[in-house]
Amino acid sequence: MNHYTTRVLLALFTICLSTFSTQAQTINKSTFGKGLQFIAADSSFSLQLGARFQLQYQGGYDPNTKNWEDRFLVRRSRLKFDGFAFSPRLVYKIELGLSNSDIGSDVPDVTNNADNIILDAVAKWALTPNLRLWVGQTKLPGNRERVISSQKLQFVDRSLLNSRFNLDRDAGLQLHHEHQLGQVVLREIGSISMGEGRDITVNNSGGYDYTGRVEILPFGEFKGNGDYVSSDIEREQTPKLSLAASYDYNNNAAREQAQLGDFLSETRTLRTWFVDAMFKYRGFSAMGEYANRKAPGGPVVLRDEFGDVAETFVTGTALNLQAGYLMPSNWEVAGRYTDYNPTAETGLRNQEQYTLGVSRYIVGHSLKVQSDVTFTQEAEREDQTQFRLQMELAF
Structure with a gap:
């Protein structure tokens, strides 16, 4: 800066x-x-x-250099x-x-x-008690893990599914509606946005982005909006479940990951859908997500003189599953499995990640220390292991 x-x-x-x-x-x-x-x-x-900040240590063994590579940031x-x-x-x-x-x-x-x-x-x-109009730049109603604040994560950072396919932030309009049938809570969200991501000031380079999301909470609302907070900080005394699906249509997207990544020399229409779930009960929490992104007409935009992919949109599928238990002492142990399968045509490599996390919540998510170890298997590359330790302070 x-x-x-x-x-x-x-x-x-x-x-x-x-x-x-x-x-x-x-x-x-x-x-x-x-x-x-x-x-x-x-x-x-x-x-x-x-205000808040996260101070993080990252370390891992690099099989190429045969050295331990690390940094603070x-x-x-x-x-x-x-x-x-x-x-x-x-x-x-x-x-x-x-x-x-x-x-x-x-x-x-x-x-x-x-x-x-x-x-x-x-x-x-608030147009009515159950209907809100959002105007401006903020997160799109895509996958649950992305909408969860980075302050309130169960692990040091979000999963590989999120880094490859999330919709991120965009500027536009959103409508949020909520109603209740008995104890069942239903939510519907729709948005129209620019499609190029945050802080874009030039004219729209393609078409607009259209996103819809539906959520069902069969056992009623979570305490403290817990369906968008990782870990069962509130220690739900009755089982709580949220099921959701999102669909995004980005007409003539210009960036390789829709709202993220490099701008490419041609546009493609991207179609992305997510299904996800959050469950909590007495300190136990579990979350699952599936993502699928396609580019009709093919994701590859440009090949070099040797026929190798030079520019491509990121398409394919990913699955993320995670669960953890928050003990009465406010220590939590959690595990996560992520499977990323890019479209073969893109030339990107499949990846599988296994993550084990240990966290100590001192004042909820406002003051905590988290650590995790991630083992990554990537096609045509040696396996890698990464260790992270992070302190979160928010006030």
């Missing part, structure tokens, strides 16, 4: 703190992990300021602002990413890092 951007962010943060500390009616309900909360004297708006560093404006029916969220991993490349010649600071900038208007 350049020095000018850093100074601007620090100035904005300082102004917010000084302004609201003098003009706000009160600082209320502020607890660790919930940020600083302000309500205007006339109750015309509210603001909650939050700030995996994520975020500032978050949310609250209501004018009326409690109109809420907003702004989230800024400050680390290189949040922003994009850490190589100055590859990208202007200052262009990718904004993660979320979205307003949510």
